[in-house]
Amino acid sequence: MTAHSLRLDHLVISARTLDEGTQYVADTLGVAPAGGGAHPLMRTHNRLLGLWGGVYLEVIAIDPQAAEPADDAARRPRLFALDDPATHARLEQGPYLSHWVARVERPKQLVVWQTQYPQRIAPIVTMSRGELSWGLSVPDDGAFPAWQGAGDGVLPSLIQWDSTRHPSALLPESGISLKALKATHRDADAVQAQLQWLGATHLIQLQSADDAAALVAEFETPDGLRTLK
Numbered sequence: 001m002t003a004h005s006l007r008l009d010h011l012v013i014s015a016r017t018l019d020e021g022t023q024y025v026a027d028t029l030g031v032a033p034a035g036g037g038a039h040p041l042m043r044t045h046n047r048l049l050g051l052w053g054g055v056y057l058e059v060i061a062i063d064p065q066a067a068e069p070a071d072d073a074a075r076r077p078r079l080f081a082l083d084d085p086a087t088h089a090r091l092e093q094g095p096y097l098s099h100w101v102a103r104v105e106r107p108k109q110l111v112v113w114q115t116q117y118p119q120r121i122a123p124i125v126t127m128s129r130g131e132l133s134w135g136l137s138v139p140d141d142g143a144f145p146a147w148q149g150a151g152d153g154v155l156p157s158l159i160q161w162d163s164t165r166h167p168s169a170l171l172p173e174s175g176i177s178l179k180a181l182k183a184t185h186r187d188a189d190a191v192q193a194q195l196q197w198l199g200a201t202h203l204i205q206l207q208s209a210d211d212a213a214a215l216v217a218e219f220e221t222p223d224g225l226r227t228l229k
Contacts, residue, residue, distance in 0.1 A: 005199040008181070009103035009159050010048075010167075011217055012080060013059045013228065014087065015095035018047055021059035024095040025049060029219060029226050031174045033059050037129045040066060042078050050171030051178055051219075057228075059095070077142025079125075081153070084143070097215045097228045099144060100181060101136070102156040102200050110135050110160035120147070120197065121158060133162040147194035150187035152213035154206070155194055179218040179225070184209035 015021025018036075026032035033047035036058070043066035049057040062082055069075045080099050081087045090096065104110040114121040114137065122137040122145055137145065137158040145155040181204045185191045188208035195201045216229040 005202065006102040006104060006156075006158070008055050008178070008203045009101045010056045010058050011097060011178070011181070011228075012099040012101065013057065013095050014080060014082065014091060014098035015059055015061045016091045018045060018059060018061050021061060021095040022047055025057065025059060025228070028228055029174075029176055029221055030223055031176060031221075033057060035171065038063055038066065039127060039129060041076070041125070041127060043068070044078055044082065048167060048171055049176070050168050050174050051176055052173075053177060054166060054168045055178055056168045056171060076140075079136070079138050079142055079157075081143050097217055099153040100156050100204070100215065101159050102198070102203060104158050104160045106160075110137070110158055114158075120194070124160075131163060131165075132167060135160045135162070148187075148190040150185060150190040150194075152185065153215060154183045154185050154191055154204075154213050156198070156200060156203075158198075175222050177220045179220050180205060182216045182218070183207070183214065184211065185213045186210055 013021050013025060022033050031049060033049040036047040038045040043063050044060055045063040046058050046060045051057060077083045111124050114124050122139040124135045125138045126135055144151045144153045145157055147155060183204055183206050188206055192206055216227060219226045
């Protein structure tokens with residue numbers, strides 16, 4: 001297990017389009033995500049909503065304007081399982097809380113940690129958007145992180161920021177704070193074991209369930225408690 005506990009970095013709302021995802025968040029939390037931009041490498045784009053405590057919410061969708069690689073060998077699957085037919089089917093029902101990302105802070109080096117434990121941590125992909133740059137753990141097939149076959153978005157991706165400022169510091173204050181992040185998974189023991197190894201058990205409340213894996217985030221807003229799922 002790592003001696004350095006992780007921090008919650010951001011939550012991920014997957015959507016067919018940015019407008020659909022933005023409307024879902026606005027209808028639920030009372031504030032619409034804005035800003036964001038494109039990720040050319042992944043052919044995705046996003047909008048962001050700042051939360052209290054250095055955390056933010058990301059709405060992400062396939063970017064229909066993204067240029068396709070001229071060489072098929074240069075094409076890589078989009079992150080957060082956005083190319084998965086199962087994800088497409090789920091998104092036909094509307095945007096949803098699909099995933100979360102945990103932050104690795106220095107002096108720990110995410111790239112070195114991944115090299116030491118390649119079976120535990122997916123390869124680190126270097127990404128950038130505007131003045132921001134970061135390394136993110138992304139399985140080669142674009143799937144969600146997994147351990148012993150268990151994951152389904154409940155295990156976090158890992159991120160380390162190279163930029164001096166975190167995105168949350170660049171976003172307007174929303175007056176919204178995350179109260180709790182909860183998850184259910186049919187193989188909760190395997191998920192819990194990986195969370196413990198990562199040093200992330202304190203970031204999420206996990207329960208076993210026979211149904212499909214699910215994430216639920218509870219927020220304190222100026223209008224009371226609200227839930228995204």
